[in-house]
Amino acid sequence: MKRNQLQNNTDTIVAIATAPGRGGVGIVRLSGGDLSRFITGLLAGDKILQPRVATYSRFIDALGDSIDEGMALVFPSPNSFTGENVLELQGHGGPVVMDRLVQRCVELGARLARPGEFSERAFLNDKMDLAQAEAIADLIDASSFEAARSAVRSMQGEFSKLVNQLVENMIQLRIYVEAAIDFPEEEIDFLADKNLRDNLRSLAAELADILYRARQGSLLRDGMTMVLAGKPNxxxxxxxxxxxxxxxxxxxxxxxTTRDVLRERVVVDGMPLNIVDTAGLRETEDEIEQEGVRRAWNEIEQADVVVFVVDIMQTSEPVLEDIWPEYFVRYPAARQxxxxxxxxxxxxxQPPGALSNREGCFALSAxxxxxxxELGAYLHRMAGYQGQAEGLFSARRRHLDALIKAQDLVVAGIQQLELAGAGELLAEDLRQAQNHLSEITGQFSSDDLLGRIFSSFCIGK
Ligand SMILES: Nc1nc2c(ncn2[C@@H]2O[C@H](COP(=O)(O)OP(=O)(O)OP(=O)(O)O)[C@@H](O)[C@H]2O)c(=O)[nH]1
Ligand SMILES: [Mg+2]
Incomplete structure (x- = not known):
């Protein structure tokens, strides 16, 4: 993958940068290539644009008729969002006006931008790393004050800084371990070196800390998915x-009654929660209900937490294994x-609240x-939700997965060293762990991953 080289020979992309619909101001943004033909073709009179200075102008079509009038702003490469030449036209925010401006840009040779393409170019031109680009999208999508605050922190590079520091520490360790393997005659008995073990352990501890904070950030952003399951009624x-x-x-x-899967996003005392209601689980001849039950199991499988609801009047002993044996048959091992x-x-x-002798069992009335x-407080505790964005940064599932994989590898590496004295295996674990961490900031990433990330952004971003 090519980075660090400004790709100003790319084609010109265009998109409406402001939200769809009507607004006082609407912005059309162009990026890439030589933009002079757009400046001459779009602005009335021979306007000369000073870099980053707003210039008032009429915007004209091919016949010289006015489409709108407003401000034109040029950001010459590399001092722009994408790192390329960028031209912004700030007109009136009506959908027809905006569309006509975009059409005119296309006539003059621009191509409609794909979703996230501006951010993708900013990433490719090293204006920001991947985690920062994702944080911009998260900031735009933030649904709460805390989520917005943590997205800003990520956007400003807080998260990336920690990850980079971790990668740096890992590189130092790798250099040491690999040198010891490559030059055994140097007699660095690195396996016995207490420093190495200490460093490995503190690396694992740092990883755990970042993972914890990233989990919190991801909770703020996405919330847990909680599936409601149980017998009909x-x-x-x-x-x-x-x-x-x-x-x-x-x-x-x-x-x-319920056959379809219903989803509702709620906020429980500041914590976002994605609740999924499902069809009651039972054997049935009804074809529609059968499909509902199948879908219910599907949702159960993907849940972060399952709430199994029972009618207290139909229940004698609240023991999950007895009440819901199918679940344990289906998922004998790893369960949420x-x-x-x-x-x-x-x-x-029955008094409301937690049952004193049963962990995770609650009496309530819908x-x-x-x-x-009590249920809400338990969910908060379970999620490890602190309710304050201090020191948090927004993180995505992708980041958590990478951190978890890196952590598993570091822990495995420590074991290789301590139990088997296997330096080569430790070196390999560290190498892979580093790759996982580098995926977060995009230093190490496939085009496929980039495509998936940026295509989920909005157009014009
Ligand atoms: N007294 C009482 N009745 C309840 C309570 N919660 C639900 N019900 C009643 O129980 C019946 C079934 O409620 P639903 O919420 O439709 O149950 P469900 O689990 O979604 O049922 P299915 O969709 O058929 O699987 C309704 O008549 C509700 O009014 C409760 O806390 N107290
Ligand atoms: Mg129902």
């Missing part, structure tokens, strides 16, 4: 409605956390909302 849809504060799901006394909710306590004398605070 347990009150899953009622619980969804109560948590969401609206009547999203149909609730009836008929078992098998499951919370057991005993619903409808308004019908009996009808009168008793017991909700």
């Amino acid at each position: 347990a009150g899953k849809s009622s619980l969804l409605n109560a948590l969401a504060g609206n009547e999203t799901a149909i609730v009836t006394a008929v078992p098998g 956390p499951v919370i057991l909710v005993l619903n409808k306590i308004d019908l009996c004398d 009808q009168d909302r008793r017991g909700f605070a």
Whole structure:
């Protein structure tokens, strides 16, 4: 992959940079290549644009008729967002006006930008790294004050700085380990070197710290996915409605009411949560319901946390293994956390809240909302959510995966060293761990990964 070389010989891309719809001002942005034909072709009179100075002008079509009038701004390479020559036309923010300006740019030889293409070019021209580019998209998409604050920190390079520092430490260790392997006659008995072990351990600790903070940041951004599962009529849809504060799901006394998967994004005491309501799990002849049950299992499999809802009146002993054996049959090993909710306590004398003798078991009423605070607090604790963005940075699932892989490798490497004295294996683990970390900032990344990341951005960004 080519970086560090300004790609000013690229074609010119154009897009509306402002949000679609009507607004006081709308901006059309061009980037790449020689922009002089756009300046002469679009601006009335022979306008000479000073770099980064707003110049008032009429914007004209091929016949010289006015499309609009406004400000033109040129940012010569390399001092622009993309690092290329950039021209901005700030006109009136009407969709027709904006479209005509874009059309005129296309007539003059520009090509419509793909989603995220401006950011992609900024990345390729070393204006920012991958984590920073992603943070811009996260800032634009931020749904809460905290999420926006942590996105800004990532955008300004806080996250990247930590990752780069980690990579740097890893390189130092690798140099040492590989030198010891390559020059055994030097008699650096590196396996016995206490310094090496200490350094490896502190590397693992640093990784764990960054991972913790990245997890928090990713929670702020995405929230956990919590799937409501259970037998028909347990009150899953009622619980969804109560948590969401609206009547999203149909609730009836008929078992098998819900067939489709319903999704609702809610904020529980500042923590975003993606709740998924599913069809009641049961054997059924009904074809539609069968499909609903199949989809329910699908969602259960992908959940960060599963809430298994039961009707307390139908339940004698709240032991998950007995109440929901199918789950343990399907997933004998690695499972996500499951919370057991005993619903409808308004019908009996069970007090609301956590059951003292059972971890992760809560009594509540979806009808009168008793017991909700305890469940909410438990979810917060489970997610490790601190509720404050101090020292956090926005992070994505992709970043977490890379950090986790790097951590696993470092831990494995330490074991190779301590148990087997295997220096070569340690060296290989460290090499791979470094590659995973470098994926975060994009120093080491495939075109495929870049394509996936930037195509999820909005057009004009
Ligand atoms: N008394 C009482 N009734 C409840 C409570 N929660 C739900 N119900 C009732 O239980 C019945 C089923 O509720 P739903 O929310 O539709 O149950 P569900 O689990 O989504 O059912 P399916 O969609 O059929 O799987 C309805 O009649 C609700 O009014 C509760 O906390 N207390
Ligand atoms: Mg339902």
